[in-house]
Amino acid sequence: MAVTASPEEQLRRHGLRVTATRLAVLAVVGEHPGHPDAEDVHAGVRARLGSVSTQAVYDILRALSEAGLLRRIEPAGHPARYEARVGDNHHHLVCRGCGATRDVDCAQGHAPCLAPSDDHGFILDEAEVIFWGVCADCAAPRATMKGNA
């Protein structure tokens, strides 16, 4: 049911003005096969609209993330990444080598899917899980030239 509203409609619903740049950012993130970072989004928006400042793209990414139209994930040591798949509490696999990021469905259903050993009285609504490891490409034998990283 989440995706029935047009992008224009979604922006309006969240009190955001409909602009070509905002629509382009939504489209670029939505069509990207992975989890683009701000640079990827900037490149995609430029390809659609011509010149757009990096700052404008950053500002829009922040506004759309705050509005809940995009989800922002920030794996430590990697630039923040964005995705249009929001509100389903899925998790991520992140490669320590190349930073490749993949979605994994939450095994437990709805948030928070994990219970801490002690909630310290907090009312919890989310468990943001990143599974760290090495992707198949980075684990392949031919990738051993990297030394002891």
Ligand SMILES: [Zn+2]
């Ligand atoms: Zn990798």
Ligand SMILES: [Zn+2]
């Ligand atoms: Zn994801």
